[in-house]
Amino acid sequence: MSEVVRIGLLGHGTVGTAFAELIAGGADEIAVPAGRRPEIVGVLRRSEGAFGEILERSEIVVELIGGIDPAREYVLAALRAGRHVVTANKQLVAQHGEELFEAAREAGVQLRFEAAVAGVVPVIRVIQESLAATEITKVFGIVNGTTNFILSEMANTGASYEEVLARAQELGYAEADPTEDVGGADAAAKMAILARLAFHTQVSLADVSYEGITEIQPDDLAYAKELGLSLKLLGVAERIDEGISVRVFPCFLYRGHPLAPIEGPFNAVMVEAPTITEITMSGPGAGGVETATAVLGDVVSILAGEAPVHQLRRELPAIDDVASSFYLHLEVADRPGVLARIADVLGRNEISVQSVVQRGLGDDARLVMVLHGCPERYFYAALAEIGKLDFLRAAPRAIRVIEEEFV
Amino acid sequence: MSEVVRIGLLGHGTVGTAFAELIAGGADEIAVPAGRRPEIVGVLRRSEGAFGEILERSEIVVELIGGIDPAREYVLAALRAGRHVVTANKQLVAQHGEELFEAAREAGVQLRFEAAVAGVVPVIRVIQESLAATEITKVFGIVNGTTNFILSEMANTGASYEEVLARAQELGYAEADPTEDVGGADAAAKMAILARLAFHTQVSLADVSYEGITEIQPDDLAYAKELGLSLKLLGVAERIDEGISVRVFPCFLYRGHPLAPIEGPFNAVMVEAPTITEITMSGPGAGGVETATAVLGDVVSILAGEAPVHQLRRELPAIDDVASSFYLHLEVADRPGVLARIADVLGRNEISVQSVVQRGLGDDARLVMVLHGCPERYFYAALAEIGKLDFLRAAPRAIRVIEEEFV
The missing domain is CATH 3.30.70.260 (ACT domain)
Known part of the structure; x- marks a missing residue:
C-alpha cells in the first residue's frame, strides 16, 4: 500500500538485532500510524558495512553502537546531511547533547532518544511534549535497572553485594564489567539528560554528583527492613531557588513512597510540578526488545509527523465470555x-x-x-x-x- | 520575539478558566517549545460570544464545554474549517470519535484529546505515539478519580457510601449529580477511547459493559481488608483471541498489585504488550489546573509539530548545599x-x-x-x-x- 522509508541501522548488538526483528516482523503494522513502511537499507556492523554508503541510502539513521567514538561522528554527520536520527546512546546525549541539538536545529531535522533513559518508559516524551509548557520543579527516580535488581535481591535474600552481582551477571542483568552501572555513572548520564530537558538549562555531566551501590552491606538492608525502609539507587534533579541540583545516590525510602515497590530490573520516574502535583511512570528499564520498542516508537513519531493518526486497522468483535x-x-x-x-x-x-x-x-x-x-x-x-x-x-x-x- | 498563534476557547467553566490563566501567565515560556506565542482571541461563554466569529479569528479551537450538544457541532465545524482542535470531552470522543477523526483526516488537521482520559497522565500520547508500533494486549486501570476517592475513604474510615459521597461533594471531588461517575458511565467512555486507540478497532460505547460503586457496603471493605485486598473501580480493555472485551467494574486487588496503592482522586493506567511487559502511569486524574495542563500540552504538541525542540531557555547554576x-x-x-x-x-x-x-x-x-x-x-x-x-x-x-x- 504505502511508500517505503529507508532506515540505516548503525550497530547490530542486542538492541540492534531486536530492532531489525521488530521492523522485519511488523513493517505493515507500522505503516499504518507511520504513513510509510519502514525498511532497513543498510546495517553497519563492527566488521562489515561502510557508514558513508549507508548514510547515502537512508532517510532516518538509527544509532545503536553506544559509546562516544565513532557514534558522535556518525550522528553529527547524519544530522548535518539532513537525516533524522534516533539513538539510544545516553552517554552521547549527556556529553555532547548541545552540539547534537544544534546540528539538528540547523538542519531542520529531528533527533530523538527516548530509549536513552528508562527504556520504554516514555519519560522523555512526557517531559518534552506533555509537560512542555509546565514549570517542572523536580524529576527523580530509579533509572538504572542493574542496580535496582541487585538491591532488590540483596534485600530479599540477605546475600552480599558480590554474590548478587555474580547472579545478575549470570542472568544478563549486569555486564561483565559492571562499573558504569554499579558506580552510578550510567544513572548520572541519564539524570543529566532529564535535567537538561526538564529545566531547559545546560547540564554538564561534571555538575552531576554520583555515588554507586558497591559499599552497601547486607546488614544495612537488614536494619533498614526493621525500620520499614527499602533501598534504591535514586537519581534526583531539582530546581532549588535559582539553581539546580542533579545527584545520584543510594537512598532509603519509607514504605508509602511510590518508588518503594519498584523491584527487580524495573525503572520508574516521577515528575513534579505545581500544576500537576506529580506523575509517576514505571516499566522495564532495559532489555533488547524493550529498548528496541522505544527506538521504534521514535521512528514512528518522526514518520507520523503532523499527520493525524486515527486510522482503523481492523474489526474486532466484543467478547462477553471472559x-x-x-x-x-x-x-x-x-x-x-x-x-x-x-x-x-x-x-x-x-x-x-x-x-x-x-x-x-x-x-x-x-x-x-x-x-x-x-x-x-x-x-x-x-x-x-x-x-x-x-x-x-x-x-x-x-x-x-x-x-x-x-x- | 515570536509570532502569535490565535486560540479560540469554547467554554469558561473550571477547566476553561484555568486554561486561560495558564496561557495568560506563561505565554512567553510556552513560546519556546511551541515556536509561537499563544493568545486567546475569543471566549465562548454560555451567555456571551458567537461561535462563528471566534472560529473565524482562531487557528486552534479548544473545546471545554463538555457534553455532546453543541460541542459536537462546534468541533466538527472547526475541523472542517481547517482548524486544529483540542478537547477534553470524553463523551464526545467516545460517542462520535470516528466522525471527528474522519473530519480531521479529510481536513489534514489535528484532533487531540489527552485531557479526556486520566487528566494529565499522558496515557493517550503513550498509546498513540510511544507504542504506535507495539501490539498492545491489555489496557487497564483506575480512570475515575471521584470513585477512587470514595472507595479510599470508605476503606480508611469505615463510613458508608452515602456519607463519603457527601464528603466528596463538599471537597469538590464529586459533582452535585454524581451519577455519571459513581455509576461507571464516565469510566466506560474513557475505556472505550483507550480501547479504540490501543486496538485500532471501532469500539461502540454500547459494547462497553459497566458497573458502578453504589452497591458497595462498608463491611465488604472490612472483610476485604482481612483478606489483604483493596477495592478499586477498574476499567479493563483487552484483546481476547480475535475479539476485544471492554468493561468497568469494582474489583478487589491484592496488596502486591501496582494499582493497589493508588488512593484518593488519582488515576493510574497500565499498558501491557509482549515486547514491553508493562508500563504503569499514574497522577492526578482531574482538577481544573491539571486538566488545563493536559490541554495546553496538546496545544504545544500541535504548534511544535515537526520542529526539533531543544532550545536552552536559561542558565541555572549547580547547587551544592542541599x-x-x-x-x-x-x-x-x-x-x-x-x-x-x-x-x-x-x-x-x-x-x-x-x-x-x-x-x-x-x-x-x-x-x-x-x-x-x-x-x-x-x-x-x-x-x-x-x-x-x-x-x-x-x-x-x-x-x-x-x-x-x-x-
Whole structure:
C-alpha cells in the first residue's frame, strides 16, 4: 500500500538485532500510524558495512553502537546531511547533547532518544511534549535497572553485594564489567539528560554528583527492613531557588513512597510540578526488545509527523465470555450444613474456593469467600442457584477480584 | 520575539478558566517549545460570544464545554474549517470519535484529546505515539478519580457510601449529580477511547459493559481488608483471541498489585504488550489546573509539530548545599556514655534524631540511627567528628533517606 522509508541501522548488538526483528516482523503494522513502511537499507556492523554508503541510502539513521567514538561522528554527520536520527546512546546525549541539538536545529531535522533513559518508559516524551509548557520543579527516580535488581535481591535474600552481582551477571542483568552501572555513572548520564530537558538549562555531566551501590552491606538492608525502609539507587534533579541540583545516590525510602515497590530490573520516574502535583511512570528499564520498542516508537513519531493518526486497522468483535475470580458475600442462617450446600453449588459449577471467612451474628452468620477464576457465566449460574437457597438472609453480593500477583 | 498563534476557547467553566490563566501567565515560556506565542482571541461563554466569529479569528479551537450538544457541532465545524482542535470531552470522543477523526483526516488537521482520559497522565500520547508500533494486549486501570476517592475513604474510615459521597461533594471531588461517575458511565467512555486507540478497532460505547460503586457496603471493605485486598473501580480493555472485551467494574486487588496503592482522586493506567511487559502511569486524574495542563500540552504538541525542540531557555547554576536526612550505621565499643557522646556531636551540629536501633555484639555494639533532614554540610561536619571518636570500631556508614510520606 504505502511508500517505503529507508532506515540505516548503525550497530547490530542486542538492541540492534531486536530492532531489525521488530521492523522485519511488523513493517505493515507500522505503516499504518507511520504513513510509510519502514525498511532497513543498510546495517553497519563492527566488521562489515561502510557508514558513508549507508548514510547515502537512508532517510532516518538509527544509532545503536553506544559509546562516544565513532557514534558522535556518525550522528553529527547524519544530522548535518539532513537525516533524522534516533539513538539510544545516553552517554552521547549527556556529553555532547548541545552540539547534537544544534546540528539538528540547523538542519531542520529531528533527533530523538527516548530509549536513552528508562527504556520504554516514555519519560522523555512526557517531559518534552506533555509537560512542555509546565514549570517542572523536580524529576527523580530509579533509572538504572542493574542496580535496582541487585538491591532488590540483596534485600530479599540477605546475600552480599558480590554474590548478587555474580547472579545478575549470570542472568544478563549486569555486564561483565559492571562499573558504569554499579558506580552510578550510567544513572548520572541519564539524570543529566532529564535535567537538561526538564529545566531547559545546560547540564554538564561534571555538575552531576554520583555515588554507586558497591559499599552497601547486607546488614544495612537488614536494619533498614526493621525500620520499614527499602533501598534504591535514586537519581534526583531539582530546581532549588535559582539553581539546580542533579545527584545520584543510594537512598532509603519509607514504605508509602511510590518508588518503594519498584523491584527487580524495573525503572520508574516521577515528575513534579505545581500544576500537576506529580506523575509517576514505571516499566522495564532495559532489555533488547524493550529498548528496541522505544527506538521504534521514535521512528514512528518522526514518520507520523503532523499527520493525524486515527486510522482503523481492523474489526474486532466484543467478547462477553471472559473469566474472572469473585469475592462472594453471603448472609445466611447459622445452622449446620450451610457451607456444604454452598460448596456443592460452587463445585457443580466448576468453581473452586480460594479462601473463606465465616463469622457468627446471633442466629445469622456471614460467609465471605474468595473464589478462583472461572468463566463468568459459570459464576453467574452458581450465583443464581445460591440466590434461591432457603437459608439465605439477604441477596448475595459479588465483587470481582484480580488474582494476579505482580513483580 | 515570536509570532502569535490565535486560540479560540469554547467554554469558561473550571477547566476553561484555568486554561486561560495558564496561557495568560506563561505565554512567553510556552513560546519556546511551541515556536509561537499563544493568545486567546475569543471566549465562548454560555451567555456571551458567537461561535462563528471566534472560529473565524482562531487557528486552534479548544473545546471545554463538555457534553455532546453543541460541542459536537462546534468541533466538527472547526475541523472542517481547517482548524486544529483540542478537547477534553470524553463523551464526545467516545460517542462520535470516528466522525471527528474522519473530519480531521479529510481536513489534514489535528484532533487531540489527552485531557479526556486520566487528566494529565499522558496515557493517550503513550498509546498513540510511544507504542504506535507495539501490539498492545491489555489496557487497564483506575480512570475515575471521584470513585477512587470514595472507595479510599470508605476503606480508611469505615463510613458508608452515602456519607463519603457527601464528603466528596463538599471537597469538590464529586459533582452535585454524581451519577455519571459513581455509576461507571464516565469510566466506560474513557475505556472505550483507550480501547479504540490501543486496538485500532471501532469500539461502540454500547459494547462497553459497566458497573458502578453504589452497591458497595462498608463491611465488604472490612472483610476485604482481612483478606489483604483493596477495592478499586477498574476499567479493563483487552484483546481476547480475535475479539476485544471492554468493561468497568469494582474489583478487589491484592496488596502486591501496582494499582493497589493508588488512593484518593488519582488515576493510574497500565499498558501491557509482549515486547514491553508493562508500563504503569499514574497522577492526578482531574482538577481544573491539571486538566488545563493536559490541554495546553496538546496545544504545544500541535504548534511544535515537526520542529526539533531543544532550545536552552536559561542558565541555572549547580547547587551544592542541599538538605537530606541520613541513616547512620556505627560499630562502637559497648560501654556507657557512647550514645550520649554521639548525640552530643549531632546536637552541636543541629541534627536531630528520628529513630535509633541499638544491638549488642559481645564487647561491641551496633548503633543504627535515622536522622531528621538537615543541610548536608552539617551532617558531613558531624560525621567527620564522629569518625574520630575513640570508641568507634569501624568507619561509620551513611546512606540518605527520603523522609516524605506520599499520599
